[in-house]
Amino acid sequence: MFSEIERKLSQGQRLNKEDALYLFNLDDIHKIGKLADEFCRKINSNRAYFIINRHINPTNICINRCRFCAFSRSKGEEGSYEMTIDEILAGLREACKNMGYLSEVHIVSALHPDWPFEYYLEMIKNIKSEFPNIGIKAFTAVEIDYFAKKSNLRVEDILNRLKENGLDIIPGGGAEIFNSEVRNILCPEKISGERWLEIIKLAHKVGIKTNATMLYGHIESYEDRVDHLLKLRDLQDETGGFLAFIPLSYQPENTDIKVSYPSGIDDLKTIAVSRLILDNIPHIKAYWIMLGEKLAQLALLFGADCIEGTVIEEKIAHSAGARSKISTTVEELIHLIKETDKVPAERDSFYNILRIY
């Protein structure tokens, strides 16, 4: 079976569900990693991308309270917070001062019960006006759906208004795992996998590029992972709107889903199989915040070509026990990449190369 998979890849043929399941069940991680690394180099040469970015989570007050989420709080609960637009702008000014400049702000929020859609429009409008050169990657499909429901507007109208006010791309969060039975245990209040795909498809249709994610290592099976990957591949065939896929390694602390952290072997295997199955998505990101810096570095030799960025302040994964730092520096990212013998490529939100190191 393995030699058949090698043959398919060498002849430019697509892997199917059985191939993906076989690879997930294979113990020889080196063989899978080597295949994924070769495949990755065909797409991205020996470059490994990073970005100078800052994460901002404007509020953690959420009506959903997903069972796997340790970040959210109810209104009035201890630890809940709300950021004003001035505070967000101040955070960006500080980051620009410390880093020299920022290429991207990544904004993901909880579903606040009271904030109107106009608040989010004002937020990105103000950011774009003061920082026209910073790419705004903001609002998951879950948030977009919520804005539409709250404001009684069509999703297309929400997307167009966000775009007109400065939104550049949409992050891949909220996909979790598409299987409805698993999803109903993890996050019963959240939009379905079908709805997530529908909203992302609409975003691609109105010309907004997005990322995609998959939360793995909790209660899902390998079949669920493969099904998730194939649904993303199908949508990418149709729209071509995905820039990057980011497998998110489950962080279980302070959540209602009590399992162990995924193992390093599982993390690397998931990166590698994702690279091999998602042959039409250009970039696979090793999200160092959840993998840890050292495993993210290794993932660059197992099919990943991007290691995220400086981040500056990470709250979501660290609420759930992420063991990485909350921020890193350009120097550290370059060092991690260079040690893999890949070439560090600083990028913007759209993966245009800004500088090669």
Ligand code: SF4
């Ligand atoms: S995962 Fe998102 S939607 Fe779910 S509770 Fe956390 S912040 Fe709210």
